[in-house]
Amino acid sequence: MAQRLQASSVKKFIPPRKRDSRKGDNGKVAVIGGSYMYHGAPVLSSLAALRSGTDLVYTCVPKVISESVRAISPNLIVIPMVDYKLTRGSANKLLGQLPPDLDSATIGMGLSIADEEGLKNIVTSLSSQNVMLSLDASALVKYILPSVSGKKVVLTPHAGEFKRMFGEMPPAATTPRVKMVEKAAKENSVVILLKGSTDVITDGQRTFLNPKNLASMTVGGTGDVLSGLVAGLLAKNHNLLESSAAASFVNGLAGKTSQRKNGLHIVATDLIDAIPAVMKLFDRVI
Numbered sequence: 001m002a003q004r005l006q007a008s009s010v011k012k013f014i015p016p017r018k019r020d021s022r023k024g025d026n027g028k029v030a031v032i033g034g035s036y037m038y039h040g041a042p043v044l045s046s047l048a049a050l051r052s053g054t055d056l057v058y059t060c061v062p063k064v065i066s067e068s069v070r071a072i073s074p075n076l077i078v079i080p081m082v083d084y085k086l087t088r089g090s091a092n093k094l095l096g097q098l099p100p101d102l103d104s105a106t107i108g109m110g111l112s113i114a115d116e117e118g119l120k121n122i123v124t125s126l127s128s129q130n131v132m133l134s135l136d137a138s139a140l141v142k143y144i145l146p147s148v149s150g151k152k153v154v155l156t157p158h159a160g161e162f163k164r165m166f167g168e169m170p171p172a173a174t175t176p177r178v179k180m181v182e183k184a185a186k187e188n189s190v191v192i193l194l195k196g197s198t199d200v201i202t203d204g205q206r207t208f209l210n211p212k213n214l215a216s217m218t219v220g221g222t223g224d225v226l227s228g229l230v231a232g233l234l235a236k237n238h239n240l241l242e243s244s245a246a247a248s249f250v251n252g253l254a255g256k257t258s259q260r261k262n263g264l265h266i267v268a269t270d271l272i273d274a275i276p277a278v279m280k281l282f283d284r285v286i
């Protein structure tokens with residue numbers, strides 16, 4: 001039976017920070033995305049991961065936009081990728097440049113993929129290094145399913161990306177929608193966060209619902225913010241289902257704060273600015 005997400009359950013999904021921790025203990029995350037057209041998506045994802053309380057975020061973008069991305073914020077550590085799009089070569093070069101002890105990575109937002117093998121190589125290599133993975137946007141393709149099945153991976157499709165991956169458009173009605181997502185998650189042994197006015201988060205066994213009632217959140221980039229929150233929380237709580245549920249909840253609350261302030265005129269960076277106030281409610285230091 002699907003369970004509606006409450007703050008009380010989400011509190012348990014966000015681990016406390018240790019008083020004597022050192023830089024890196026609270027998460028090292030890679031964000032792999034971006035293209036000439038979409039420079040913002042990986043930045044939104046990276047800033048959201050940082051604001052979730054992660055210590056270090058590595059923003060991996062094609063060289064063609066790396067200087068513009070660098071200019072956006074000194075909080076970003078930018079790793080330029082060769083080629084305009086993800087190729088076998090740029091994937092292999094990137095794998096040699098990433099820090100060795102990454103906790104999680106989120107891949108796909110704004111990314112152009114020129115060679116399927118490039119995406120497969122990154123996913124296979126990082127998951128073999130025990131890096132928790134979140135796939136979004138351009139990485140949500142059918143051919144990647146064999147590489148993610150049974151691995152520590154969460155998929156964050158909207159309905160269109162779900163159809164592209166699994167061949168069926170999720171119905172609007174909750175019960176059949178939940179059944180379809182649970183079936184896909186179970187058959188592919190992954191966690192799926194199906195985005196929409198109500199997010200459905202499931203591993204095929206346990207399912208959470210996050211109804212938001214926030215019409216303003218259709219603005220571009222709110223899903224990129226979510227992908228950063230998923231990766232940031234995965235880096236702390238290595239539980240795919242709990243981290244995805246918590247990310248959906250935080251993203252929704254950040255959207256609520258933004259809509260309360262700006263009505264139907266929010267932009268995705270409003271959500272980034274709202275994350276600290278939302279997540280402070282869950283802060284614990286031990």
Ligand SMILES: NC(=O)C1=CN([C@@H]2O[C@H](COP(=O)(O)OP(=O)(O)OC[C@H]3O[C@@H](n4cnc5c(N)ncnc54)[C@H](O)[C@@H]3O)[C@@H](O)[C@H]2O)[C@@H](O)CC1
Nearest residue numbers: 038039040041109110111137138158159160161220221224
């Ligand atoms: N500032 C930026 O750099 C931004 C970059 N973005 C990137 O833009 C790329 C394209 O993103 P889009 O999500 O627009 O993908 P698309 O526009 O490619 O959407 C894929 C397909 O799904 C359909 N679709 C989308 N949402 C749907 C829904 N809720 N129900 C049914 N069908 C739906 C679309 O009509 C389209 O046919 C992604 O890589 C994304 O990360 C966007 O996130 C917007 C912001």
Ligand SMILES: Nc1ncnc2c1ncn2[C@@H]1O[C@H](COP(=O)(O)OP(=O)(O)O)[C@@H](O)[C@H]1O
Nearest residue numbers: 158195196197212214217220221222223224226
């Ligand atoms: N009508 C809606 N009400 C509430 N939240 C929504 C609605 N439509 C989309 N969302 C949320 O907005 C985000 C959209 O993600 P996505 O489509 O990937 O956007 P983008 O790719 O532009 O970042 C998701 O977090 C989803 O939960």
Ligand SMILES: [Mg+2]
Nearest residue numbers: 136137223224
């Ligand atoms: Mg998206």
